[in-house]
Amino acid sequence: MIHVEQQWADNIRTYEGDLLHRKADNPALRETRGKIIISRAMPLISRKLGITGTADVVEFHAAEEDDPPDCIASLTGRRGKWKPYPVEYKRGKPKVDDCDEVQLCAQAMCLEEMLGVKIGAGSLFYGQQERRQEVLFTEDLRCGVIDYLDEMRSCFNSGITPAxxxxxxxxxxxxxxxxxxxxxxxxxxxxxxxxxxxx
Structure with missing residues (x-):
């Protein structure tokens, strides 16, 4: 409805979601907590997948000696090597389907292409529960991202909103x-x- 018909409306839940994202989505807020750099509202792009977006939060954890070389990246203006770890903020609680996991995995796939690394996991933070839920980026989940993108493009190109x-x-x-x-x-x-x- 949003992308095919250009329809949108707010309600109390969308306002609550905006409040939850307000801190996460402020790109001016960058933090360093010990061995973690926190980047907010990070722009994402994947030419391979044909998508763009914004990650709520990407944490960069200082690499350990035993980390695989293909999982760590250099950051401009920072010494050392870092492991990216995306975190997506959600207002409510975990859903029965995998839509939140797919969104987070798509963000990780963009980061992988942008930074030339492999990312094994990220987290979903649910405001209602006030805790994180870790998501492993399995091959099945990655295939799910591609399947959903194909389905979305088909709907968008047809100009018909699915029932x-x-x-x-x-x-x-x-x-x-x-x-x-x-x-x-x-x-x-x-x-x-x-x-x-x-x-």
């Missing part, structure tokens, strides 16, 4: 009144009947 799949999460979505997921789920007459019965 929504109504579930209980739809009620809290900021696009609920634009998407009308119950209408997309069934026929117009069934939707109108249920609407009239509700009155």
């Amino acid at each position: 929504g799949k109504y579930n209980k999460a739809c009620k809290s979505c900021s696009l609920h009144n634009i998407c009308l997921p119950k209408l997309r789920k069934g026929s117009v007459s069934r939707y109108m009947d249920s609407f009239l019965e509700g009155e």
Whole structure:
């Protein structure tokens, strides 16, 4: 709906998400905590995947002696070698599907191309739980990124928004009144009947 139909709406959940991201998305805030450099709102690009984006946070951990050479990178203006570790901030709690893991893995794949390294893991920080959940970037997850990108490009190029799949999460979505997921789920007459019965 956002990219094909150019539709957007805010609600309390999108505002809460904005507040959670406010610190993470400030590129002027750079921190060094011991052996970790924290970079915020880092621009990402992958020519191979054909995507761009912004990582909420990328931590650069000082490399250890036993780290594989293909997992560490040099940073401009910094001595030593560093291991990139992406962290994505989410307002709620872990989802039943893998969409958050796929997003984080796509960020890692961009970083790998940009820095010429291999990244094995990253983290999702869920605001509702106030803790991190580590994600391993397996081959299956990497294939999932490519599959999702292919599917998204197909939808975008067709100019047709895929039909929504109504579930209980739809009620809290900021696009609920634009998407009308119950209408997309069934026929117009069934939707109108249920609407009239509700009155």
